[in-house]
Amino acid sequence: MKAADVELSTRHSEAVVNRKHKRVSRVMWRDFIxxxxxxxxxxxxxxxxxIWPVFQTFYFSFTTWGDFGTYQWSGLNNYQxxxxxxxxxxxxxxxxxxxxLAVPGSIAVSIVVAVLLNQKIRGVGxxxxxxxxxxxxxxxxxxxxxxxxxxxxxxxxxxxxxxxxIHGPRWISDPHxxxxxxxxxxxWGSIGSNMVLFLAGLQSISSVYYEAAALDGANRFQTFxxxxxxxxxxxxxxxxxxxxxxxxxxxxxxxxxxxxxxNLVVNSTQTVVYLFYENAFQLxxxxxxxxxxxxxxxxxxxxxxxxxxxxxxxxxxx
Amino acid sequence: MKxxxxxxxxxxxxxxxxxxxxxxxxxxxxxLRYAIWDKNQAAAMQQIINEFQKAHPNISVRLEVTPSTDxxxxxxxxxxxxxxxxxxxxxxxxxxxxxxxxxxLPIDQQIATDKVNLNNYPASLVALYTYNGKHYALPxxxxxxxxxxNKTLFDAADVKYPDGTWTWSTLEQAAKKLTNPAKGVWGIxxxxxxxxxxxxxxxxxxxxxxxxxxxxxxxDNPATIGGLKFWVDLIHNKLSPSLAQMTDTxxxxxxxxGKVAMFYAGSxxxxxxxxxxxxxxxxxxxxxxxxxxxxxxxxGLGNVISASTPHSTEAWEFVKFLGSQRAAxxxxxxxxxxxxxxxxxxxxVKAFPQFHLQYxxxxxxxxxxxxxxxxxxxxNTDETKILSNVWAEKTSVDxxxxxxxxxxxxxxxxxxx
Numbered sequence: 001m002k003a004a005d006v007e008l009s010t011r012h013s014e015a016v017v018n019r020k021h022k023r024v025s026r027v028m029w030r031d032f033i034x035x036x037x038x039x040x041x042x043x044x045x046x047x048x049x050x051i052w053p054v055f056q057t058f059y060f061s062f063t064t065w066g067d068f069g070t071y072q073w074s075g076l077n078n079y080q081x082x083x084x085x086x087x088x089x090x091x092x093x094x095x096x097x098x099x100x101l102a103v104p105g106s107i108a109v110s111i112v113v114a115v116l117l118n119q120k121i122r123g124v125g126x127x128x129x130x131x132x133x134x135x136x137x138x139x140x141x142x143x144x145x146x147x148x149x150x151x152x153x154x155x156x157x158x159x160x161x162x163x164x165x166i167h168g169p170r171w172i173s174d175p176h177x178x179x180x181x182x183x184x185x186x187x188w189g190s191i192g193s194n195m196v197l198f199l200a201g202l203q204s205i206s207s208v209y210y211e212a213a214a215l216d217g218a219n220r221f222q223t224f225x226x227x228x229x230x231x232x233x234x235x236x237x238x239x240x241x242x243x244x245x246x247x248x249x250x251x252x253x254x255x256x257x258x259x260x261x262x263n264l265v266v267n268s269t270q271t272v273v274y275l276f277y278e279n280a281f282q283l284x285x286x287x288x289x290x291x292x293x294x295x296x297x298x299x300x301x302x303x304x305x306x307x308x309x310x311x312x313x314x315x316x317x318x
Numbered sequence: 319m320k321x322x323x324x325x326x327x328x329x330x331x332x333x334x335x336x337x338x339x340x341x342x343x344x345x346x347x348x349x350l351r352y353a354i355w356d357k358n359q360a361a362a363m364q365q366i367i368n369e370f371q372k373a374h375p376n377i378s379v380r381l382e383v384t385p386s387t388d389x390x391x392x393x394x395x396x397x398x399x400x401x402x403x404x405x406x407x408x409x410x411x412x413x414x415x416x417x418x419x420x421x422x423l424p425i426d427q428q429i430a431t432d433k434v435n436l437n438n439y440p441a442s443l444v445a446l447y448t449y450n451g452k453h454y455a456l457p458x459x460x461x462x463x464x465x466x467x468n469k470t471l472f473d474a475a476d477v478k479y480p481d482g483t484w485t486w487s488t489l490e491q492a493a494k495k496l497t498n499p500a501k502g503v504w505g506i507x508x509x510x511x512x513x514x515x516x517x518x519x520x521x522x523x524x525x526x527x528x529x530x531x532x533x534x535x536x537x538d539n540p541a542t543i544g545g546l547k548f549w550v551d552l553i554h555n556k557l558s559p560s561l562a563q564m565t566d567t568x569x570x571x572x573x574x575x576g577k578v579a580m581f582y583a584g585s586x587x588x589x590x591x592x593x594x595x596x597x598x599x600x601x602x603x604x605x606x607x608x609x610x611x612x613x614x615x616x617x618g619l620g621n622v623i624s625a626s627t628p629h630s631t632e633a634w635e636f637v638k639f640l641g642s643q644r645a646a647x648x649x650x651x652x653x654x655x656x657x658x659x660x661x662x663x664x665x666x667v668k669a670f671p672q673f674h675l676q677y678x679x680x681x682x683x684x685x686x687x688x689x690x691x692x693x694x695x696x697x698n699t700d701e702t703k704i705l706s707n708v709w710a711e712k713t714s715v716d717x718x719x720x721x722x723x724x725x726x727x728x729x730x731x732x733x734x735x
Contacts, residue, residue, distance in 0.1 A: 067419045069398040152566040153502070173562040260387050262565040263706035281391045
């Protein structure tokens with residue numbers, strides 16, 4: 001052993017001995033200080049840019065703002081306004097519809113795709129890359145391309161439909177349809193990243209189960225529903241929790257596709273975070289926006305807690 | 319040795335982190351940030367900057383272009399965060415808000431010291447950028463609105479080109495002849511745009527948007543409602559694309575693709591039409607058709623200095639140059655916008671000889687100032703929200719206008735407090 005290592009291990013056995021005496025020796029102190037020094041830059045950044053703003057948001061939800069950053073305490077006014085805001089009700093409904101359709105939709109499609117791409121077929125690497133491409137594409141680029149695909153008069157989708165004599169609807173300028181068109185794009189965009197996680201989950205399933213099932217004469221559907229899905233359920237649970245948290249916060253795709261659109265479309269698609277953005281930066285009601293953010297935090301926390309309680313029922317940890 | 323190196327690296331990391339937080343300029347050359355919102359004007363602004371930098375070697379200016387839909391949101395956030403650009407564009411709807419909150423510098427002292435002659439600019443523009451008796455900006459340009467038409471489509475439908483004799487009914491009749499559903503062509507685009515579309519027809523019908531004392535809304539006035547009805551009728555009679563169609567595809571793009579035969583456009587669009595491959599040889603313009611009377615909305619931008627700039631002397635030098643005759647000539651020669659400096663406008667008319675740009679200047683005789691109040695943005699939002707439903711034919715014009723008048727009066731009442 002090298003001299004330095006001997007020294008280190010001596011110091012550590014000293015430390016162990018000293019721990020029994022419940023006294024922090026100088027040696028341990030030095031180690032602690034080094035540790036804190038190493039993580040100091042990251043902790044400072046986290047504290048200043050993440051933790052502190054959370055407390056600030058809670059504080060600001062009790063204030064009213066004027067122009068250019070002047071604000072004053074207004075107690076529970078913002079929360080009372082929340083209860084009577086029709087825009088908020090609409091935004092909550094839209095967010096709920098989006099979450100209920102996009103999360104199960106994208107998880108279901110991703111599982112199927114992952115199962116299909118878990119085989120050793122020729123070109124499987126290419127297919128996996130193609131499916132994963134939307135995850136590495138700029139949301140602005142995705143929005144721009146889909147806006148043109150969806151264009152009611154000159155878009156590619158309606159053009160193809162017209163070739164088979166179907167008059168395509170106004171995908172993103174019809175207020176009734178716009179939200180669902182957005183959900184389709186969101187599902188398409190999330191297949192890739194979900195699929196990668198499910199592939200990892202699938203490959204961790206021991207082949208012993210599949211062999212046993214084959215011996216028992218199970219067909220592919222039975223294998224999928226009785227073996228694959230239950231053993232994949234921890235990954236599904238993780239994906240559901242994470243996807244729900246991010247679905248409740250849907251903003252970027254919506255903003256890029258519908259900002260500047262006719263007000264009717266914006267009203268029928270705006271989500272809670274979009275309402276937050278509108279209030280915080282366009283209408284300059286930063287106090288009210290902070291209250292919206294707090295409300296969203298409570299909702300997501302509640303949903304996540306419920307999910308964790310429910311996991312005992314359907315998640316099988318092997 | 320290992321310990322010293324580790325300590326050194328941690329200290330360096332911390333120092334790097336802390337230095338990234340603040341940036342300091344230790345004297346020497348000054349850099350100004352100049353924020354604008356029109357990419358079509360970026361070339362002319364850059365030319366002005368280049369000439370300014372030659373004359374002032376120790377000042378360099380960085381041009382920042384933000385799309386107009388995001389400009390005010392981004393600017394407000396920047397000002398609140400203490401990161402405002404040193405010099406930026408200002409318009410009529412926002413001058414009162416920025417001046418009353420003291421986030422822009424009054425320039426009376428500098429004007430007096432450097433003997434800038436305010437008579438070189440139209441009096442109404444100088445007044446527009448005066449607040450509580452103090453001047454905040456040197457006028458940059460002014461704009462009016464005209465009727466642009468597609469000569470090819472007019473020829474194909476065998477309709478005479480629009481001219482100064484046109485009235486609202488002439489336009490409607492022409493639009494009927496020009497609309498061709500089989501070819502996907504409409505007579506005119508009834509865009510939901512205040513400055514370029516419905517403000518003009520409101521005044522042409524004898525109505526008004528806001529009372530002269532800025533205390534009451536004009537939207538419940540029957541003449542105003544008539545001005546709005548002009549556009550809704552065009553949509554209703556299918557002479558214009560519907561609001562949904564104009565949401566999918568911008569009316570400007572429709573005009574530039576030969577899908578609409580007529581388009582109301584501000585003088586700032588001349589350079590866009592002059593450079594666009596389709597429109598540059600197929601379109602022309604004339605004065606707006608007459609309603610009960612002739613009217614067009616006139617507005618103009620100004621250049622202001624941020625109150626938080628660390629380089630107010632250099633910023634003033636730049637603003638002074640931006641308001642000079644030379645800068646006006648550059649704007650005119652490139653056909654970018656109609657400059658505000660007296661006597662430089664004729665160069666702009668000659669910039670695109672294929673267009674009769676002179677009509678924009680002829681309209682000055684009956685131009686109405688763009689309607690503003692202390693917090694214009696608040697009721698502008700109401701306008702867009704409520705008139706969207708009217709344009710989409712979900713609400714009748716009467717109901718929508720009365721609702722808008724009510725909300726606008728509430729906002730105006732708040733301003734008085």
